[in-house]
Amino acid sequence: MTSLSRREFLKLASAVAALPATRIAARESGVLVNDIHAQINPTRVRAIVQPRSQAELIAAVRRARRSGGKLSLCGGRHSMGGQQFGTGTTLLDLRSMNDVLHFDRQRGIVEVESGIEWPKLINYLVDRGSWAIAQKQTGADALTIGGALASNVHGRGLTMKPIVSDIESFTLIDSEGRAIRCSREENIDRFRLAVGGYGLFGVVSSVSLRLVPRRKLRRVVEVRDVDDIISRFDDRIRSGFTYGDFQFAIDPQSDEFLRHGVFSCYQPVDDSNAIPNGQKELSGEDWNNLLVLAHINKAEAFKRYASYYLSTSGQIYWSDVQQLGYYVGGYHAALDRAMHAPEATEIITEVYVPRPQLAAFMHELADDFRRNQVNLIYGTVRLIQRDDETFLAWAKQPYACIVLNLHMIHTPEGIQATADTLRRMIDLAAARGGSFYLTYHRFATARQLDACYPQFRSFLALKRQYDPSELFSSDWYEHHKRLMQSA
Numbered sequence: 001m002t003s004l005s006r007r008e009f010l011k012l013a014s015a016v017a018a019l020p021a022t023r024i025a026a027r028e029s030g031v032l033v034n035d036i037h038a039q040i041n042p043t044r045v046r047a048i049v050q051p052r053s054q055a056e057l058i059a060a061v062r063r064a065r066r067s068g069g070k071l072s073l074c075g076g077r078h079s080m081g082g083q084q085f086g087t088g089t090t091l092l093d094l095r096s097m098n099d100v101l102h103f104d105r106q107r108g109i110v111e112v113e114s115g116i117e118w119p120k121l122i123n124y125l126v127d128r129g130s131w132a133i134a135q136k137q138t139g140a141d142a143l144t145i146g147g148a149l150a151s152n153v154h155g156r157g158l159t160m161k162p163i164v165s166d167i168e169s170f171t172l173i174d175s176e177g178r179a180i181r182c183s184r185e186e187n188i189d190r191f192r193l194a195v196g197g198y199g200l201f202g203v204v205s206s207v208s209l210r211l212v213p214r215r216k217l218r219r220v221v222e223v224r225d226v227d228d229i230i231s232r233f234d235d236r237i238r239s240g241f242t243y244g245d246f247q248f249a250i251d252p253q254s255d256e257f258l259r260h261g262v263f264s265c266y267q268p269v270d271d272s273n274a275i276p277n278g279q280k281e282l283s284g285e286d287w288n289n290l291l292v293l294a295h296i297n298k299a300e301a302f303k304r305y306a307s308y309y310l311s312t313s314g315q316i317y318w319s320d321v322q323q324l325g326y327y328v329g330g331y332h333a334a335l336d337r338a339m340h341a342p343e344a345t346e347i348i349t350e351v352y353v354p355r356p357q358l359a360a361f362m363h364e365l366a367d368d369f370r371r372n373q374v375n376l377i378y379g380t381v382r383l384i385q386r387d388d389e390t391f392l393a394w395a396k397q398p399y400a401c402i403v404l405n406l407h408m409i410h411t412p413e414g415i416q417a418t419a420d421t422l423r424r425m426i427d428l429a430a431a432r433g434g435s436f437y438l439t440y441h442r443f444a445t446a447r448q449l450d451a452c453y454p455q456f457r458s459f460l461a462l463k464r465q466y467d468p469s470e471l472f473s474s475d476w477y478e479h480h481k482r483l484m485q486s487a
Contacts, residue, residue, distance in 0.1 A: 033085055036077045036329050037140075038347040038408065038440075040415065043085035043475060045072065050096045054113075054171070054179065054205040057097065061203065061471070062177035064090055070473040073199040075115060075144030078137075079151060080347060081442040082475035083198040089473055092203060094146055100124050101206055105131070108211040109168050114146025114204040121145065122320050125211070132214035132320035134166045139348075140327040146204045151439045152196030152394070154384055154401070155323060156243045158236065158265070161385045162395055164195045168208040175202065175471040184389075193462060196390040198438075200463050200472050214319060216273055217242065217266035221313035223306055224263040226381075227359045230400065232263060233383060241265040243322070246381040247305070248362075251298035258366040258379070262309045266322060275316045282308060287326045294377045295335065295407070343410040346377050347418060349441060351425050352384070352399035353434035361402070361432055368428065374421050375407035392459050394437055402429075419443040426452065442479050446487030449480070457484055 031048060035041045046069070051057040064071050072086035074093050085091065094115035102111040103124075108131050112121060118136045125131050135155030137143055149170060152162045169183035172194055180202070182191040194201045220241070224232055229246050236244055244265030249256040282290075286308075293301035332345045353361045358381065369376060380403050387395040408418040422443045426436045435452040436444065449456050460481060464470065470477075 031091075033074070033077070033091065035080050035082075035084075037345065038080040039332075039345045040080065040347065040408070040410075041082045041085055041475065043082070043087055045085060045087070045089055045091040048091045048093055050093045052096045054097075054173070057092070057094075057203060057205050058173055058177050058179065060090070060092060061173050061175070065175065065177060065469070065471055071203070071471055072474050073146075073150075073203050073472070075147035076117065076140070076142050078140060078143055079147070079198075080440045081438060082479065083150070083439065083477075084147075084474065086474045086478070094144060094203070097205065102208075103128065108213075109208050110211060111206055111208040112145055113206050114149070114170075115144050117142050117144055119324065122324070125214070125320070126318075130214055131211040132318070133209065133323070134212045135160055135163060136323050138323060139325050141324050142327075145207050145209065149195055149204055149207055150197065150199050152387070152390055152392075153439075154382070154395075156245050156382055158233065158241055158244050158383055159385060162196075162387050162390075162393075164387060164389050166210045167195060168210050170194070170207045171205045172202040173205055175467040175469060179205065190466070192389060192391045193459075193466070196392045196394070197459075198474065198476060200474070200477055201466050202472060212319070215242075215268045216271050216275070217317050217319050217322060218269045218273075219312055219315050219317060219322075220265050220267060221309045222263045223260060223310070226259050226261065226362045229261070229263065229381065230355045230358055233355075236265045236267075239267065241267045242319070244382075247309075248379050248381065249298075249302045250294065250376045250379060251302060252366070252370045252374075252376070254299055256302070258362045258369070258376075261381070262306050264309055266317065266319075268319075269316065273316050275318075279315050280308070280312050282326070284326060284328075288328070288331075291331060292335065295339070298376075342414075344414070345408055345410065346405040347408045347422075347441060348403065348405055349422055349425065350401060350403045350437035350439075351429040351434060352394070352401055352436065353429050353432045355383070355398060355400045357432040357434070358400040358402075361428060361434070364428055365402075365425065368424055369421075372417075372421065372424075376404060377407055378405040379403065391455065391462070392438070392453065394435060394453075396435065399434065423448065442476055446483050449484070450487075456480075460484060 031045050033043050049060050070089040072089040072091050074084035097113035097115035099113050119141050135157050137153045148163050154162045172180045172182050246261045246263045248258050248261035382401045384395045384399050384401050386397050387393040426448045430451050
């Protein structure tokens with residue numbers, strides 16, 4: 001553990017705040033692109049095209065088809081497995097397609113272009129009152145709705161399925177440049193494949209989302225132990241709580257490691273409850289300080305984080321706004337320089353286990369992390385309900401979702417060590433009837449893919465059936481095609 005004086009600590013935190021995006025700006029110049037967070041997918045694309053309408057999008061698809069080229073698709077660039085980039089492809093950056101197309105106030109359905117990001121949609125709905133999004137990814141906000149569909153994401157809902165359950169319909173531009181409406185009633189096979197299909201079955205131009213009534217929620221916070229956390233989740237659900245998670249301790253030197261955690265849940269209250277001015281919240285400086293501490297003094301990071309959250313128990317939030325977060329892209333470049341450390345980032349990973357298996361899995365994972373000196377920066381447990389609608393479903397039963405941010409040094413040895421850790425995690429989860437999320441990396445072996453996604457080979461075959469020329473491609477797709485062919 002690194003020991004710093006208060007002056008050194010403040011200098012380090014200031015460096016992180018002042019230089020948030022240097023590395024990303026350098027890597028995004030020209031046609032060299034990369035993912036935002038882990039930054040392990042530097043990819044040279046042929047060109048970047050930014051369509052501004054469905055007509056321009058269709059034209060780009062037809063142009064690529066005529067020329068024999070290939071297309072890759074991106075939104076917020078937060079996927080870490082290479083799903084949004086393809087070497088030598090034309091990259092369609094959809095973020096200029098960011099308008100709200102139609103809002104049905106009676107039914108609570110909003111149609112948006114696929115490149116719209118969550119904050120713009122939330123602000124649009126707030127200005128019109130009464131309706132809100134049901135869920136979004138947490139931890140970052142500059143993420144597109146099209147990307148959420150392609151990865152079939154989830155949030156902190158206590159009784160929710162992945163986002164497929166919030167999708168009413170969408171318009172898909174296929175490999176022939178045709179606009180196809182997909183829903184549970186129309187082209188359902190394409191619906192099932194495209195949601196969670198990582199852009200391989202066409203490019204989504206617009207999405208109709210099912211909304212929920214906008215509610216005020218009261219946050220209730222405790223520090224709990226993982227051994228009883230599933231029963232505590234069950235208690236909260238029975239009491240009507242709608243959102244929540246369990247953010248656990250990250251110091252491997254402590255007996256609390258992956259055991260004790262901040263258990264925060266949100267209960268609907270009458271909307272007449274006022275949200276007072278001056279409610280406690282973490283500032284950007286506070287988040288930067290916690291980020292630094294998570295790297296140099298993990299015990300203190302958890303202590304401060306838990307103390308803050310406990311102090312906010314009882315505060316009132318709107319159901320949509322409480323899902324927004326604080327994220328600084330490229331923070332690690334400044335952190336590495338300030339600490340005189342080798343180039344590094346964090347990589348997110350997510351594994352799933354049946355809920356009764358959670359405590360035993362976490363104890364086993366703690367032993368593995370200690371034994372292999374895994375550097376954990378952040379971790380949380382959430383719940384998910386079974387997804388019975390998508391072809392490449394990851395939520396095959398009501399799972400506990402374990403989400404972790406792991407420190408990864410950008411050397412061959414550091415990346416290999418991270419890959420080994422991620423594979424061990426998959427094996428530990430699979431041994432307990434669990435699985436893993438495909439979005440965050442492509443380090444899984446063919447054996448692990450066959451075990452956790454037995455439909456994966458059929459998924460690849462259907463890709464070639466619907467897109468015989470493989471117009472829509474990515475490094476993620478090419479990697480897995482080779483991997484499964486060689487196994």
